Amino acid sequence: MKVNIQAKIIKKEKLLNDLYKFSVEAKEIAESAKPGNFIEVRVQNSIEPLLRRPISIYNIEKEQGIIEFIFQVKGKGTNILAQREVGEELDIIGPLGYGTFTIKNYNKVAIIGGGIGTFPLYELAKELKQTTNTKVDTYIGFRTKELVVLEKEFEQVSDNLIITTDDGSYKTKGFAINELKQNVEKEPVDMIFACGPLPMLKAVQSYAIEKNIPCQISLEEKMACGLGVCLGCAVKTKNSPQDQPQYWHVCKAGPVFDATDVEI
């Protein structure tokens, strides 16, 4: 069930120059959150910036009643958020989104993420490893060595972790999707989970559809309420005609969609 709470910041970590991880006490959210869910954070108690910031949940510690999220400082709102300190309370609504990653027993899955799109995939991999017998191969791509984060964390929740950098400055050179394709050709997977930049999602989506592999992708779109009320975060449904498009909403039907359901 979604709740609006004042969540105390209990830990704040700077992962990169512009990348922060917050741990907050959010018992009610941790209880019911699923991998793929997001939260709406009010960065400070004022009307400027006006809207909450949607941020995906990185890690859920149900027993401790803690959730963690990672965000990049991109503008006004995230800049203010980055200045919030341990001990302060954050006004949060969550867990949001009815479309979440499907957790069940698979033989083997491939999880693929790029850049700052890797974060919601951690809880997914973790739950698959902790609650099912699924073999998890994780592919994460970064632009360059300096931007590589969460290597250790993903290693712990994956059977194989394949890291790529676009410029070859760390691990395998090239795009994560190419590694995924090579390995999937050798040994099939039951599902591909993806989150990341749009070009990567498009590549994963068309590959999965072409090869008939079930695939779930997590999407982003500009959002106001995050609750399914304002109908702002529209994404076109796959099968509706161009001249009469129909729409899903990322905050409601998503953020995780079946790759065959959406046109991105």
Added chain:
Amino acid sequence: MNLEVNLAGIKMKNPVTVASGTFGYGREYSELIDISKLGAIVTKGTSLKPKAGNKPPRVYETTAGMLNSIGLQNPGVEYFAQNDLPFLRKFDTKIIVNACGSTQEEYVELCKILNTLDIDGVELNLSCPNVKAGCMAFGTTYEGVKQITSSVRKVLDKPLIVKLTPNVTNIQEPAKGAEDAGADAISLINTLLGMSIDINTRRPHLANNMGGLSGPAIKPVGVRMVYQAHNAVKIPILGLGGIVTGNDVIEYMLAGATAISIGTGNFISPDTSIKAIEQIEEYMRKNKIEDINEIIGKVQMN
């Protein structure tokens, strides 16, 4: 202390309602707040047939405000009647349906159906800037508003509120058009037509290029227009635009509003409307006001 107001025959327990398009049909927010505390709920703009809405991106945050070009996406009146109305009726609050169409015939057909439903009133949306045909096209002139309002009035026995656009030179003209056609009340303002450009791509942020500006940024415009409309017509006014606190509500009521709606404020915090009600009570206690109706239109101009 009395907070009850009577808006065009709709008796509300307090003057605070939630604005069309910012509260859906109540479901989502009912999980987070007690919507029975509200004076009324104004539903999402509802049309005769379902509408898919505009291309994304549909929303963009601006300074103390936001632009939207949703395009009146809604499931249509039949779906509303079957699915949302029975749900909303479970709560102890008034239901006002925001009605939109693209032709006069459509408005009339829609209102014929609305007349048969168990709702407390209709807010006729003649002011949406985000759809090509209809809506705002009718709402900018005395004649346009009068014509469409009269045709609807003939088929609608329920309280009729006409929602006006601020995108006009003189708000008093469309306001009088509504009054002369027999509207029971007017509501204003809808969003102000705006635009915002990405300086890197040199393209507007919204796929639709332009959109409606809402939120605290527009409040002074709303207050001014409510004041001007109040001076031009005798029918009550539902005031809105940028309201986020109880003090904002008082300001609108002093300008001439009998009741108000909170729109974008709901997105800031789900309990904005509930807090506003508490703040109104506080203001009344502090200023020894027994009846909220005492302050309507009581601004003293310099």
